[in-house]
Amino acid sequence: MPPPVRPDADAVLDVRDLSVTFRTESGTVSAVDGVDLVLGRGEIVGVVGESGCGKSVTAMSLAGLLPSTATISGSVRLLGTELVGASQSTLRSVRGKQIAYIFQEPMSSLNPVLTVGRQVSEVLEVHQGLSRRHAMSRATELLQLVGIPSPKERVKQYPHQLSGGMRQRVMIAMAVAGDPQVLVADEPTTALDVTVQAGILTVLRELRDRLGTSILVITHDLGVIADVADRVVVMYAGRVVERAGVDDLFAHPRHHYTGGLLSAAPTPGRHASTHRLQEIPGLVPVLSSQPDACTFHERCPAADDACVARQPPLTVADDGLTAPDHLVACWHPYRPAAHSASEVAR
Incomplete structure (x- = not known):
């Protein structure tokens, strides 16, 4: 079990070992597996990853907004109230009042x-x-x-x-x-032009500063993360693969998936003719069950037999460069040239 990012006493939202499966005609699909996430008071936490990585399912599961085909296990404590397994009357009482959602298609x-x-x-x-x-x-x-x-x-x-x-x-x-004490913003800037996106992100920051609202931002866009988040949770194939403060993550990404996302993000000042954006080969897998292997091994340039044999735990990076709360799930951590959040911020 990795150490918590924040003391429990400071947590507005405390998610532990959250897993979500769906019943489908072709069998059971594992969408989220063992996610831990802590949101402190007045904090903005970003959850980032490609489409299909489980970030929106994680967000919807917090207040019981998933369809009846979903099975949720683990713990979601909102201001001390357990929501996993809670009655519909309890869930209705917290939706909108204690936790509210901003959806991507107004x-x-x-x-x-x-x-x-x-x-x-x-x-x-x-x-x-x-x-x-x-x-x-x-x-x-x-x-x-x-x-x-x-x-x-x-x-x-x-x-x-x-x-x-x-x-x-x-x-x-x-x-x-x-x-509400918690806002969940699910892709709040999708389909908006860059100027309008910047305005929406400014509104979110001002709400945090003026009202003390804790905000969970779900996005595929690292520019959004760099602009508003205090901490970042990187998800891949339903699992958390890296978790860190925003500046630490951009300066010292330690998972190869995080490094791939950063390399694929356009950076102001780079000329298109001399700096070609890199892509991450392959697609996020659809999982009928969570394998014992690292789920990224088929797309990872550093994968070896150890990655196929066993899932890496989410542990402290502890490499002399990263902060003590920087966690990564990788047998062969990434060692890139440093980035900075300001390079990709909106």
């Missing part, structure tokens, strides 16, 4: 026939017990909080009348309306 998440003000005010009526009049007034304040201009006019508009960036800000306003 146009499919927002109701097209209700004004955005009405949609935000409904959250306030349910979770804060406000009257409709007071809820609408507070909804206007929340739209202003998340940086929407002319909020008194915007509350009267419908989702299709807003830009993609404004719709995402409305989703953030709805998420914070219940005054």
Whole structure:
């Protein structure tokens, strides 16, 4: 068992040995295997990896949002309350109030026939017990909080009348309306242009700074991680393969998968004709069961018989360069040229 990143007393969200399997027509699929994750008060933790690595399944499992075909084991403690195996009434009481989600497709998440003000005010009526009049007034304040201009006019508009960036800000306003201690932002900048992405990330940082909200950011984009996260969890094939502070991870990545992600990320200042982006060969495997081997061995340039024979544990890197809380699951840790978070930040 790897050491916790934060003391339990400081944890708002404490996830231990979380595993998720799905029943399918072709058998059982293992999506998440033994994930440990701790989110401290007022902290932003990024979970990064390719599509199919299990990061969104991990996020959805925290508050019991997965379909009935999913089986969840392990422990998810939110402010001391165990959510794995909790009753539906318990889960309903924490959703929106203690933990809230910002989803990546606001146009499919927002109701097209209700004004955005009405949609935000409904959250306030349910979770804060406000009257409709007071809820609408507070909804206007929340739209202003998340940086929407002319909020008194915007509350009267419908989702299709807003830009993609404004719709995402409305989703953030709805998420914070219940005054949750934890926000889970699942790919919050997908399909937005770079300028709008930067604005959304600024809003997340300001929410943390002004409200003390703890935020879990799920993304495939290392630029997002570099811009907002305090710590990073790297996932591959349902497992955590590396975990570290953001500056430490970019300066001293120790898993070959992390190194591949960094090498594949465009870096400002590199000329396209002289610096070709590297790719990670192959695809994330779909696992009917978690193998004993390192799940990355088929794509890893350093793999040998040891990698095929046994799964590497998540342990302290302890190489004289990395911080004491830098954990890696690799038999032959990566030794790259140093990167910096500022090189790939938005």
